[in-house]
Amino acid sequence: MSSYREDRRADRAAERAQDREDRRLELEATQQREAARAEEKRKDAEAKRRQEQAEKKAKLAEQAAKKAAAAAKRAKLIRWLKTNPATLFVAFVMVASIVPAILSQVGALTGASVAAPMAGLLAAMLEGGAWAITFMGKQAEDAGREPRKYRIGTWAVAAVAAAVNFWHGLEAYGEHPWVAFVLGASSLFAIYIWDLKTHGSNGKTKEQKQADKARRAHLSARRKHHPQIVEQAVKLQAALPYGVLDDESAFAAAWRIHTGAEPGLSAQLYATATEAVLQLGAAFELGDSVRDELLETGFKAARLNPFPELTQTPGSQTGIGSDTGEPPAEKSRETGPRGRSDEELNALLPDALTAAADLIAEGKQISATGLAKKLQIRREDAVVLRDRVIEQRRLHVA
Known part of the structure; x- marks a missing residue:
């Protein structure tokens, strides 16, 4: 019996402990749910605060961008006005010319018993027609088309409008004829100002005109020659x-x-150039053979020159010394053996022909000095060999 009671008490104690544990777990779950809801509310509030801040920043940035754009537009307008004062004054003068012209035409047509609405339309037709053709010509010119016919039409319509205004001025201000001229000019002056602005200021520069003139002269010379x-x-x-x-x-x-x-270039020019080279080579050959005599003659002429300060001496011209006008010292006559015999020179002729070919290949003239250096012989012998080489080459060409 006592055992049953003890078991019963133990079961009740376990049930109470289980109830306490269940209540504890339920309380913890409730606390966790409340904490989660609080955290969610906190996150929502933080997100809303951040969104409000972002919207505020975006609004401030948009306002700043609008202010910057407005400031940029104002600055651009100010810069344009500073750099284009002529355009501003042209627009002012054109308005000041067009408005009186239209009013004068309305008055003229109304005075001619034309109803006021019709008079206004006819005046607008004349002045507006002139400007419509003007802007059509500008559009055609920008597109690369010829604007001449549009300009002719503009001036024709403007002339009709000017005639109407002039007639009205004579009728209305007969005691002051100059007013008629001013009214007539009001229909032409705006067109003239526009023409100067669009064609005068944007015309060709002086350099471009000179280039066109030079191009036309070049084409004319080409056609002529x-x-x-x-x-x-x-x-x-x-x-x-x-x-x-x-x-x-x-x-x-x-x-x-x-x-x-x-x-x-042409065959004739090539032939002329070749002939000139041959003649120059012959002159070098002659100068090489009589160089000493030419120098001596030059120095003698320098000593007799009455104006030495105005001319150069042969020494400075030939690059062989100073320009003091003194002749070179006489070279000592060579006391060695005389030149080679004809037989020896004939034996050297093949070598001389080879040396001459080498000189030509090097772009040089066939000279006695060049042959003497190539063959290592005396210059007197080289002079004879040079003449024989030239004769041989002429015979070979013939």
């Missing part, structure tokens, strides 16, 4: 699709067809 080549160039351009071959390329191609050489 090379008419056949110019004609051939035109034919080449006509044979190909438009724009494929420009003027310079066509002329260069025509030149090559007619002359076989690059532009500016």
Whole structure:
């Protein structure tokens, strides 16, 4: 019996302990749920605060951007006004000219028993028509088209409007004829100012005009001196699709067809240049053979020159010494053996021909000095060999 009671007490104690544990767990769960809700509320409040701050910053940034844009526009307008004062005054003068012109035309048409609404429309037609054609011409010019016909139309309509205003001025202010001229000019002055602004200030510069003039002179000279080549160039351009071959390329191609050489050169020019080189070479040959005599003659002439301070002496011209005018010291005559015999020179002729070919390959003239250096012989012998080499080469060419 006592055992049953003890077991019963133990069961009740366990039940009470389990109830206490259940209540504790339930309380902890409740506390966790409340903490989670509080944390969620805190996060929501923090997110809302951050969103409000971001919206406030974005609004402030937008306001700052608008202020900056407005300031930039004002600064741009101020800069434009500073850099384009002429445009501002042109606009003012044009308005001051157009408004009186329209009012004068309305008065003229109304005075001619035309109803006021119709008079206003007709006046707007004249002045507005002139400006409509003006702006059409500007648009055509910007697109690269010829604006001449638009300018003619503008001035024609403006002239009609000026005539109407002039007639009205004579009728209304007969005692002051100058007013009629002013009213007539009011229809023309604005057009004239616009024409100066768009065409005068944006016209070609002095350098561009000079370049155009030089280009026209060049083309005229080309047609004058090379008419056949110019004609051939035109034919080449006509044979190909438009724009494929420009003027310079066509002329260069025509030149090559007619002359076989690059532009500016021809067979005649090559022949002239070759002949000049040969003549220069002959002059060098002559000068090389009589160099001592030429120098001696030059020094004698320098001693007899009455104006030595105005001219250079032969020494300074030839680069062989100072310009004191003193002749070079006489060279001591060589006392060695005389020149080689004809047999020895004939034996050296093959070597001399080879040496001459080497000189030509090096771009030099066949001279006695060059042969003497190549063959290591006396200059007197080299002079004879040079003459024989030149004769041999002439015979070979012939």
